[in-house]
Amino acid sequence: EAGVTQFPSHSVIEKGQTVTLRCDPISGHDNLYWYRRVMGKEIKFLLHFVKESKQDESGMPNNRFLAERTGGTYSTLKVQPAELEDSGVYFCASSLRKGPILEAFFGQGTRLTVV
């Protein structure tokens, strides 16, 4: 069974540019989460989808971040325009709709560097 996959694994962009991160969850997992770890800090929650609906986006830092999950399958996280402080590792995770929803399976992460 394929795990959670994220693309790209690394991205280096200039301040002011736009970057789109993609996450493919495990097939059948309705819950999809985005987290990120910025340098020296803990991994922090960004938002939670159930299928295509945003259930909780309380962790999104500002309106430069836009997450979508059209069709309830893969998700994208767009940063526009990127700022230096957006550098970090962005993780995607997925879990089943019922049962232990917090037993999430994580992707390998996308390392974003804004220069």
Next chain:
Amino acid sequence: AQRVTQPEKLLSVFKGAPVELKCNYSYSGSPELFWYVQYSRQRLQLLLRHISRESIKGFTADLNKGETSFHLKKPFAQEEDSAMYYCALGVHGSSNTGKLIFGQGTTLQVKP
């Protein structure tokens, strides 16, 4: 406030020595605690959850509500245990929502 504290950034032990990775939490509700591990060049993966009370790879963790702790222990460390360990608090919201609150992580280094 919902918070997870891992006081040690780095824990270095010799092979065969006991290991205890500390984790304390702050949460007013009923806590759901997890330990995640990230080996070098691998993804974050679930190691333990307090609900199951299981032992994985020789690791155990007991939830102590009085001390608000969920320390991870192993009696005899192995070199392959070297990794980054994250303690996480599961917080449920309304309508079957939830999220994980992570500690800052502890790097465990097991020396030969």
